[in-house]
Amino acid sequence: MSQAAIVSRQRFESIDILRGLIMIIMALDHVRDFFHITAITDVPTNLATTTPQLFFTRWITHYCAPTFLFLAGTSAYIMGMKKTKKELSSFLIKRGIWLIFVELCIITLFITFDPFYHTFILQVIWAIGISMIILGLLVRLPYKLILVLGLIIVCGHNLLDFPERAHVGSLGTFWNFTHGPFSIIPLWSAHVIGVFYSFVAWTGIMLLGYCFGVFFGKDYDTARRKKTFLRIGLGLIVLFVILRWTNVYGDRIPWEVQHRGSVYTFLSFLNVNKYPPSLSFICMTLGPSILFLALIEGYRNRFTSFCQVYGRVPFFYYVCHFFLIHLINVIFFFGAGYGVDQIVTPGIIFNFIPPGYGYNLPVVYAVWIAVILIMYYPCKWFDRVKSSRKKWWLSYM
DSSP states (O other): OOHHHHHHHHHHHHHHHHHHHHHHHHHHHHHHHHHBTTTTTSOTTOTTTOOHHHHHHHHGGGGHHHHHHHHHHHHHHHHHTSSOHHHHHHHHHHHHHHHHHHIIIIIHHHHHOOTTOSEEEEOHHHHHHHHHHHHHHHTTSOHHHHHHHHHHHHHHGGGGHHHHHHOOSOOOHHHHHHTOOSEEEEEETTEEEEEOOOSHHHHHHHHHHHHHGGGGSTTOOHHHHHHHHHHHHHHHHHHHHHHHHHTSSSOSSOOOOOTTOHHHHHHHHHOOOTTTTOHHHHHHHHHHHHHHHHHHTTOOOHHHHHHHHHHTSHHHHHHHHHHHHHHHHHHHHHHTTOOGGGSOOTTOSSTTOOTTOOBOHHHHHHHHHHHHHHHHHHHHHHHHHHHHOOOGGGGGO
C-alpha cells in the first residue's frame, strides 16, 4: 500500500473513530430520557436540584450534536474531492430532504411510539438535513465566502440574544425555527411539532465543518494536519474559558457563584446553552473534539476499532438505537407491573412513561451499555452491506 493510500485510510479512520465515540456517548442521554426517574419532571442541568453525577451524565453528551454536525460538513468536503460542485450540491440537497423526512416519519415514531403522530419531533437529524440543504445551495460559492458565512453565523448569532431577552411574548414561528429555544408549534387538532433544534447556529457549524475538510486534502500531510488540529482545538478551549469567564458575550445564561458550593459554581461555569448552541457551547465542545482528532490519527487499539464500527454507519445506528431503547423501555414498563391503560400520559410526548416511572443512574448506565453492545453486530453487518454493495440508495443511509 502506498504512503498516500495509508494516509487516506488513516484520515478516514480518525473521523470514523471520533464519530463512533460520539454516537456511543449520545445513546447515554437518550437512555436517560427514557429511564431516569426525573427525566420527565426535571432537567439534569438544573443546578438547584441536580447532582454532579447527573449533571455530567448530561453534560458529556453535549459533545455529540455539534461534533456530528461538524463532521457531516467535513465529510461533505471530502466527498466533494471526488465529485463536481453540481454533483455534490445535488446529493446534499436530496440527502437533506431525505433526512428531514426520516426525522418526521420514522424517528418521531421510534421516539414516541405514537402511531397517530400527535407530536412531530425536530431534533438533530432535522438540523443536519436542513443544514445539508443550505450547504448544498452554497457549495458552488468560493471556499473563502463559505468560511466567512460560517464564522459570521457561529460567532455572531449570540447578538440575537439581546433583542430576544428584550422581547415580551412569542417571537413567532419563523424565529422558533431559525434561532429560538425549544418550542411547541400547533399544527392542527391535537397535533403539534416540537422544534428542539432551531437550525441557524447548527448550519453555521456545518459550514465550518465543510471548510475544515480542507485539512484532509493533499496539501496537508499527517504532521502538518495534527499540528493544525492541536492549535485549533486548544485555541477554541482557550476562547471558551475567556468568553465564559468574562460573562459578557457568548452565552445567554451567565455563570454565577452558587450557594451549594464551589463544585456547583464550576457546574454553572460549564452550564452553557445548547438550544440553540451558543458560541461558548460550540467552543467548549468542538475544541476537545478537534484535539481528539489530532491525537487519534494513526493510533489504533481495540477501543478505536470498537468505536469505528459505529462511526462507519452513524445514520443506521441512530435510527435503530432509538427503536431499541424504546423497546427495552416497553419491556421494563410491563415488567414493573404497569398496564395498557397507563401507556399514554397526557402532556408527555413519550408513550410508556407513566408518572413515577423511572430508575436511578446505575440502571441508566446498565441499560446504556446493553444498548451499545446489542447494536454492535447489526452495525458491523450493515457496514459490510454498504462496503460490498454499490447501490446508489446506500449512500443516503
